[in-house]
Amino acid sequence: MRITKRLLSFFLVLSVSFSCIGCEPSKTNASTEKPIVLGFSQLGDESTWRSQNSLSIINAAQEAGIKIMFDDAMQNPENQIKAIRSFIAYKVDVIAFSPLVETGWDTVLGEAKAAGIPVIIVDRMIDTEDDSLYTCALCSDFDLEGRRAGEFLMKKFRNTDGPVRIVELSGTEDSTPAIGRYEGFRSVLSSDPKFEVIFSASGDFMRSKGRELMQQILTHYEAEKIDVLYSHNDDMTFGAIEVMLEAGIIPGKDIVIISVDATQRIIDYLREGSVNCVIECNPNSGPQVMEIAKRIVAGEKVAKQIYIEEQVFDEYSDLSSIADRGY
């Protein structure tokens, strides 16, 4: 039975005491006759992307015959640490988690290592000196995503002298996507001084905060003095576009918009010209996570770092070739 969005929200409500989808304590961690038990700590449910990522994880576990204990940390890393400790106590075969922020994981991952439980890092990365604390990291290349956003602007404004004034809605502070999208973007644009980031603040990947920041921006800057909005995710972009429309600003025309994720709604905006460039960040990592978990439990060697394939859709692309996103 595939989990639907409606059922996911039910599981997420229950997840305070784990959504243990049909699992029983695993008495051995290498037994071939018993299904693998995987403990998954999800960082929250802050965005359309995150909901799809959780659906992908849960459905892939079911399709792989893996019993999953799924916990939604509701944007609190302390909840993730508690969940990981519960997985250790439950003696799961594998732990996987998407760390809200990069720091603060060494102690609890040291406890998982001492318990002999392998760890897969999913989506975002951790900042540690000790890479023995995890077996595999399956992430997006966030610096590449940022560079791709910068490369679009270099092309879009190749025939203008500037200045090109940019406002940036960044993601959760100290999170790998926010760091990579921030740094990668600037690494490309720093080659041309006409590009100037006049405002940058974190909207925590949330639509409501994207709205608030865009309102704040428009009280400090005349719309005519803003050339580009660079938003680290679609949900913040949706909030910003609502505010633009309320202010009589034509998104994609008066202000060029670059957004990251590539949900269906932003692709629709791209097709109608309300957004100019969409950098894909792929949430559908579930099948790869389960494949990695199976190989680890079977004692096979897996790569330490695996990057998820992603692409760019922009106003120069063949937009008719973009398949339905499904989220």
Ligand code: GZL
């Ligand atoms: C990126 C992921 C980010 C998305 C946001 O891999 O961590 O978090 O870009 C989500 O939409 O909230």
